[in-house]
Every structure is written in C-alpha cells, then in structure tokens.
Amino acid sequence: MPFSLLNFKALAPEIFLVLVASFMVLFDRAIRAKDFFFWTALLGTLVAWWLCRTSLGISFGESYTADHYGFFLKTIFLLSLFLSILISPVYARRRGFHFGEYYGLLYFAVCGMMLMASGTDLLLIYIGLELMSLSIYVLVAVDWKDPRGLEGGLKYFLLGSLASAFLILGLAIIYGRTGTLFLAKIHQHLSVDPAVLAGIAFFLVALGFKVAMVPFHMWAPDAYEGAPTPVTAFMSVAAKAAGFAALGRIFLLAFASAHPMWIKLLVPFAVLTMFVGNILAVVQTNIKRMLAYSSVAHAGYILLGIAAGTREGLSAVLLYLLIYAFMNIGAFGIVTLLQREGGVGESIYDYQGLARLYPFPALLMLLFMFSLTGIPPTAGFMGKFYLFRSVVHAGHPWLAVLAVLASVIAAYPYLRIVMFMYMREPERELRPAFSLSLWAALGISALGVLIIGLYPGSLLHAVMGSVF
Amino acid sequence: MIPLQWYLYLALALFAVGLFGFVSRRNVIIVLLCVELMLNAVNIALTALGTALEDVTGHIVVFFVIAVAAAEAAIGLSLVVLIYKRFREVHLDEVKMLKG
Numbered sequence: 001m002p003f004s005l006l007n008f009k010a011l012a013p014e015i016f017l018v019l020v021a022s023f024m025v026l027f028d029r030a031i032r033a034k035d036f037f038f039w040t041a042l043l044g045t046l047v048a049w050w051l052c053r054t055s056l057g058i059s060f061g062e063s064y065t066a067d068h069y070g071f072f073l074k075t076i077f078l079l080s081l082f083l084s085i086l087i088s089p090v091y092a093r094r095r096g097f098h099f100g101e102y103y104g105l106l107y108f109a110v111c112g113m114m115l116m117a118s119g120t121d122l123l124l125i126y127i128g129l130e131l132m133s134l135s136i137y138v139l140v141a142v143d144w145k146d147p148r149g150l151e152g153g154l155k156y157f158l159l160g161s162l163a164s165a166f167l168i169l170g171l172a173i174i175y176g177r178t179g180t181l182f183l184a185k186i187h188q189h190l191s192v193d194p195a196v197l198a199g200i201a202f203f204l205v206a207l208g209f210k211v212a213m214v215p216f217h218m219w220a221p222d223a224y225e226g227a228p229t230p231v232t233a234f235m236s237v238a239a240k241a242a243g244f245a246a247l248g249r250i251f252l253l254a255f256a257s258a259h260p261m262w263i264k265l266l267v268p269f270a271v272l273t274m275f276v277g278n279i280l281a282v283v284q285t286n287i288k289r290m291l292a293y294s295s296v297a298h299a300g301y302i303l304l305g306i307a308a309g310t311r312e313g314l315s316a317v318l319l320y321l322l323i324y325a326f327m328n329i330g331a332f333g334i335v336t337l338l339q340r341e342g343g344v345g346e347s348i349y350d351y352q353g354l355a356r357l358y359p360f361p362a363l364l365m366l367l368f369m370f371s372l373t374g375i376p377p378t379a380g381f382m383g384k385f386y387l388f389r390s391v392v393h394a395g396h397p398w399l400a401v402l403a404v405l406a407s408v409i410a411a412y413p414y415l416r417i418v419m420f421m422y423m424r425e426p427e428r429e430l431r432p433a434f435s436l437s438l439w440a441a442l443g444i445s446a447l448g449v450l451i452i453g454l455y456p457g458s459l460l461h462a463v464m465g466s467v468f
Numbered sequence: 469m470i471p472l473q474w475y476l477y478l479a480l481a482l483f484a485v486g487l488f489g490f491v492s493r494r495n496v497i498i499v500l501l502c503v504e505l506m507l508n509a510v511n512i513a514l515t516a517l518g519t520a521l522e523d524v525t526g527h528i529v530v531f532f533v534i535a536v537a538a539a540e541a542a543i544g545l546s547l548v549v550l551i552y553k554r555f556r557e558v559h560l561d562e563v564k565m566l567k568g
Contacts, residue, residue, distance in 0.1 A: 175526060
C-alpha cells in the first residue's frame with residue numbers, strides 16, 4: 001500500500017462524498033426538480049464505491065488506513081445508503097422532505113462512518129463519530145412538522161452527546177496513560193492498570209450507545225419510531241455497522257493486550273443486550289418499535305463476535321453486518337411500502353391478511369422475517385451460524401448456548417408477523433405506495449438474503465481476507 | 469508549580485457535576501449546558517496532560533473538541549427551538565409521546 005504523509009488519494013471517497021453533499025445542500029434552492037438530487041445521490045453512491053475500491057492506502061502519518069477491513073465496511077455503508085435512497089422518494093415526497101439537504105445529510109453521515117471505519121487514530125475516530133451522529137440527529141428530526149420525529153431526535157441527541165462526552169473522557173485517559181492517540185502505538189504502550197481499565201470502560205459505554213447496547217439502548221426505540229422510515233432503515237444498519245467498525249478496530253487493535261480484562265466487561269453487556277432486546281420485542285405492537293428492539297438484540301449477537309477477540313470472530317461480525325443490512329433494510333422497505341398518514345400500517349395488526357390482499361409483498365416480508373429469525377436457507381441463518389461458531393472456537397461454548405436461547409425467544413415476534421400475514425383475515429384497508437425504486441430496493445435485499453443464504457462460500461472467503 | 473493531579477481532580481470533579489446535572493435536571497437547555505460542562509472538563513484534563521507529557525497532541529485535541537461542541541450546540545439549540553414551537557415547553561417531562 002502506498003504510504004505518505006499527505007496521501008489524498010487514500011481519502012478520495014470521503015472527499016468525493018463531501019463535495020457531492022455540499023453541492024446538494026448548497027444548490028437545493030436553485031434546482032426545482034428534486035428528483036435530480038435523488039438520481040445524483042444514487043449515482044454518487046456507485047462512484048464512491050468505485051473510488052473506495054481503487055484507492056487503498058495509508059495517509060496522514062498512520063492516522064488513516066484505507067485497508068481491506070475499511071473497504072468491506074465502506075461497502076456495507078454504501079450499500080445501506082444506496083438501498084435507503086431507493087426507498088426514500090415516495091415517502092419523502094408525501095411527508096414534504098424530498099429536497100437536496102436530505103440526501104446531503106445522508107452523504108455527510110456516510111462520510112463520518114467511513115472515517116470511523118478507516119481511522120487508526122482515536123481523534124479521527126472521534127471526529128468521524130461526531131460527523132455521523134450530528135448528521136443523523138438532524139435526519140431523525142428532518143420531518144419537523146411531526147412531533148414524534150422531533151421528540152425522537154431530541155432524545156437521540158441528548159443521549160448521543162452524553163456518549164460523545166464519555167468517548168472524549170476515555171480518549172483523555174488513554175492519552176494520559178500512553179502519551180499517544182495512534183491505535184498501533186497505544187497497543188505497544190498499553191499497560192493494564194485501573195486508570196486504563198476505566199478508559200476502556202468509557203470507550204465501551206460510548207460506542208455501546210451508538211450500537212444500542214443494553215442498558216444504553218433507551219434512545220433506540222424512540223428515535224427509530226419517531227424518525228422517517230427510510231432514515232430508520234439507514235441508521236439501524238449503517239450507524240450500527242459504523243459503531244462496530246470502531247469497536248472492532250479500537251478493542252482488537254489498540255486494546256488487544258487487555259482482552260482478558262475487557263472480555264469480562266463486555267460479555268455481561270452482550271448477554272443482557274440479547275435477552276432484553278428480544279424479550280421487549282415480544283410485547284411491542286408497533287412494527288417500527290418491534291424492529292428497533294430486534295435491532296438491539298442483533299447488536300447483542302454481534303457483540304459476542306467482538307468478545308471472541310479472534311480474527312474469526314471479527315470476520316463473522318463483518319459477515320453478519322452485511323447480512324443484517326440486506327434483511328433489515330428489506331423489512332423496513334416493506335414498512336415504508338405499507339405506511340400511510342395517521343399511523344396506518346404501523347401497527348402489527350395492520351399486517352393481518354396481507355398475503356390475501358398483496359401476496360408478493362407478504363412473501364418478501366416472510367423472507368425477511370425468516371432471515372431475521374435465522375431460519376435456513378436464508379442469509380440470517382448463515383450469519384448466526386458463523387457468529388456462534390466463532391464464539392465456540394474462541395472457547396466460550398456456554399455463550400453460544402445463551403445466544404441460541406435468545407434467538408429462540410426472537411422467533412416469536414418475527415413469526416407472529418408471518419402468522420398475521422398468512423393466517424388472519426384482513427381487518428383494515430391498506431393502500432400500499434408502490435414505486436419502481438422501492439421495488440428495486442426490495443428486490444436487491446431479497447436477492448442478497450437468498451444468495452448469501454444459499455452460496456455463502458465466496459463471500460466467506462472475501463470476509464476472511466478483510467480482517468486486519 | 470501546581471502538580472498535574474490537581475488539574476485532573478478538578479477535571480473529574482467538573483465532569484461529575486456535569487453528569488449529575490445531566491441526569492437530574494429536566495430543562496433541555498440546562499441539560500445542554502451540562503454536556504458542555506462535561507466536554508470542557510475533559511478539555512482541562514487534555515490541556516494539563518499535554519503540558520505534562522510535553523506533547524502537543526493533547527492541545528490539538530482540545531481545538532477539535534471545541535469545534536465539535538460548537539456544532540453540537542448549534543444542532544441542539546435548533547432542535548430546542550423546534551420543540552418549543554411545537555410543544556410550547558422545553559421540559560423533558562412534557563415532551564413524551566413515544567412510549568413502550
């Protein structure tokens with residue numbers, strides 16, 4: 001990989017995203033045809049992915065490393081951006097936020113995520129995290145006429161800024177003990193003492209907020225329910241993946257020598273996250289809240305892969321994040337399709353008899369629900385299988401047993417939706433907002449879920465090569 | 469010469485005050501102030517550590533934290549303005565439609 005102090009080529013995708021985002025924000029007033037921004041955003045995502053592929057390298061004196069790990073995660077971010085943009089226009093037009101800033105903010109958020117995934121300097125990771133979070137706070141409240149969006153945005157903002165205060169405190173402690181912010185140098189200088197452990201704990205809390213780890217998940221259901229559904233889809237997948245990207249790099253690179261200590265801290269949180277997320281998902285009647293708690297539970301499974309502390313565990317985390325992007329955005333795509341003004345299509349009871357009225361969307365929802373449950377031959381099963389296997393190989397078979405128990409609880413909320421769709425009579429009239437772009441997003445998600453579920457081989461190979 | 473520990477104790481005390489205010493106060497503006505207090509407490513610690521380690525990194529981080537805190541305040545206050553327009557209230561107890 002080419003190395004230099006100012007290697008701007010390695011940063012090409014981020015620079016490109018910021019330029020396009022600034023263009024979309026600045027010229028929103030000048031361009032009347034708002035669909036122009038939709039197409040720009042869609043094409044820009046493809047260009048950014050091509051730039052990521054061609055520009056690997058190290059820049060700014062080891063602060064920024066565009067390696068294969070970063071590339072795989074950037075693929076996940078750009079994929080979820082692409083799918084979220086595809087499900088946006090009809091919903092955004094109806095709610096009155098189909099303008100340039102909306103797509104611009106999505107771009108800024110992804111730029112922050114990319115800096116988190118490739119940052120090998122605590123300061124850069126902090127800046128990336130803030131760029132991502134600040135953009136998403138605004139996106140949650142982008143439909144500012146909706147009081148629920150405002151409330152969700154405010155809650156997410158307050159708890160998110162508390163998390164960033166913890167992150168910067170952890171950064172100060174680690175800096176005080178090691179005298180550096182570069183992850184590789186922290187790894188060399190790290191000596192385990194109470195102060196360092198406190199610093200590690202602060203990092204875990206701060207990043208735990210971002211990935212919705214119990215007991216720092218309180219914002220998630222409110223923000224997910226209040227946010228516009230395409231934004232919920234985007235943040236539930238991409239922001240979570242970015243949090244795990246930073247968690248993986250910091251804990252498995254900088255704090256690798258303290259692994260026996262932090263695993264004791266992480267495992268209780270991970271187990272709690274799995275069970276609390278799944279148990280609370282059971283009692284939800286709003287589909288967005290149900291999916292929010294399910295996303296909390298999925299964060300718990302993924303935390304187990306980090307806790308394993310092995311290369312195999314980290315590669316399983318990457319695979320799971322990719323699979324999660326397909327199945328979760330697919331499920332939120334169906335929610336976007338059925339949602340109407342005044343909360344119609346948001347209750348799970350609105351899904352009763354869907355198979356009779358609209359058999360094809362019901363079939364897709366069935367596929368995504370099976371995948372989220374982890375039933376073969378869907379991708380969700382493969383993701384869980386490799387994740388739990390890596391936990392067993394790392395020498396924690398009882399953790400895998402707990403994870404399987406938690407997934408059994410999770411079957412209830414997902415399969416209840418399927419039961420409603422196929423075994424009940426329709427109660428309420430739904431008027432789905434079919435559109436070509438939404439179908440494209442659903443088609444890509446469904447294909448992703450099926451293909452990864454049936455032929456995981458080549459992807460598995462790519463994932464193993466993506467771990468640092 | 470004031471020893472390094474004193475600065476760190478001051479920073480921790482200020483951070484604790486900010487955290488206590490964050491969890492106990494219900495007015496959104498005060499909560500925002502508490503976040504700023506916590507960030508600035510860490511800034512004191514970073515400045516002191518940078519000076520003690522004779523390393524400029526700590527001082528540089530402070531500038532970034534200040535810039536980020538300004539951006540955060542801008543977004544936080546604009547949210548508060550919208551909330552006030554909508555609910556005529558900036559108390560967290562009054563702003564609760566989402567539950568469960």
